[in-house]
Amino acid sequence: MKQNFTVRQGALDGVEAFLSVAQHRSFRKAAAALGVTPSAISQAVRALEARIGAALFIRTTRSVSLSEAGERFHARAKPAFEELIAASHGARDLGQRPAGLLRLTVPQAVVPILLEPLIASFCQVYPEIEVEIAASADLVDIAAEGFDAGIRFGQFIAADMVAVRLTPPFPFVVVGSPEYLRRQGRPERIDDLRRHACLRMRRSNASIAPWSFVDNNKSIEAIVSGPLIAHDFPTILGAAAEDMGLAQVPEPIAASLVKAGKLVRVLEPFAPMVPGMFLYYPSRHQMMPKLRAFVDHIKRRKP
Template identity: 35%
Template sequence: MQTSRADVADMIYFLTIARHRSFSRAAVELGVSASALSHALKNLETRLGVRLLNRTTKSVTLTAAGDVLAQSVHKPFEAIDSALESLNRFRDTPSGRIRINAAVEAANLLLAPVMPAFMDRYPDVEIDVVASNLMVDVTDAGFDAGIRYGGTVPEDMVARRLSADIRWVIAASPAYLERYGTPAHPDDLSRHRCISSRLGDNRIYRWELARDGEALQIAVPGSFTVNQAETGLIAVLGGAGLMYFPEPLVASYVKDGRLRLVLTEWSPLEDGFHIYYSSRRQVPTGLRLLIDFIQEVRPLGL
């Protein structure tokens, strides 16, 4: 059977669907509609004369034939991607598309502030950021890299530091503190309104406080739980209660008086943001340039 151009394009679609086990997630990565992907796969299966995927309303799985095909063509297509990427060194202006899965705070505090200048310097490099606190396998999910706090970076990945260590603080609005008082010791938190955080693995975060070698993990009372600090920040600014934050997220509000820090002697310094990627794949030029740029600009110190 002779391979057509349509086969090559549809094979890329097939590999992306196979990696995600999802038409909708593959469609997001490829920038097409899920219905277009479904149509392309049906055409590919018709031309090949075999079913490649089992589809239900809840899942997408590979058939035996689909598994054989995915295993057979994965490395050749990866080699093509690598060869095309190597052409960047011959271009006057680097180009390419980089997909990054970043913790929400990293996306807002680290990536967004540098984007205007980065886009001016490298106008043909496209950065696609998915901001999420859920821990994902960035390679399996089709990302070039992930950005997380250093302590949560997977051990089997190459990691590079993008920021200085970050201090964690407890903040509240002046109105809340005037109404309920200011805690003088971590034990006082049990008598306050606190906004709780849900971690990427669905656990409720225990506030980690430290002073002079003494470390505490406190399960604070909370009638409001959020999975993004930015959501809690809005509530805290409105007087909802106390919340534990990375200091850069609240620094401007503390400076203008809209928030106050409490228990500052218990504020620990924790690992800063790191970017991580697979050691088994060539580092895309755009990703290398972005890492170098952030380390040059240092939006959160380094």
């Protein structure tokens, strides 16, 4: 059963004053150290004692010393307060300079062709930033999963996200190996795919993605079949290069294999264009220096 509770306001009020008095053994010196009046220090300590329900100091006209309750409170309050101060300094430090852990969620396919050169140069420029890359095809909630930013196709990025373009628009192309095309023939029309082995992608929502085409400015979705279903483009691309069938993939990830002659583009007149790849993150107002540095680095490296 869920319990209701409230955070008590002022739970730490007076602790810094108490610690200062305990250190200096003087309300006057503690006040000077904190830049306040002795009266303010005295009031803060009295309020703290009232909340605790015990006297923390033994006061005389000549000296101030800790009571037994004060000694016990001091033993635990001092290291805890110092940890709070250190935590505050650490958080402020990350808010003022590019440092810390930068977590990115990205599709596996873009890591070698897009991210590796970018990350290598970024880490050289910003040695105090650690970069963690979670390669996944899933569309994750970057805020809920603790990521600073993500990289995705533009059409999958929510409208309330800030997006930074990484690539120009590019087509989704159908490719096959020369050996496969020699055996099965080259498709010339979308309907020709009925007699071809088509390697397919399963989406993060468990559905199998249809193949998309454009014919006379009309969008067409083709339901295809074949021997392999995978969860990422590199697996499908590798299978196509091994003569298993045709694959529909983003043009940039197939470019090197096409250039090497291991894959051949087909059905090019029907290839649909997509907006390209983007870095995205929730809000400019919440941007930490480590992410700002990464965004600026991307913009500097654009051709």
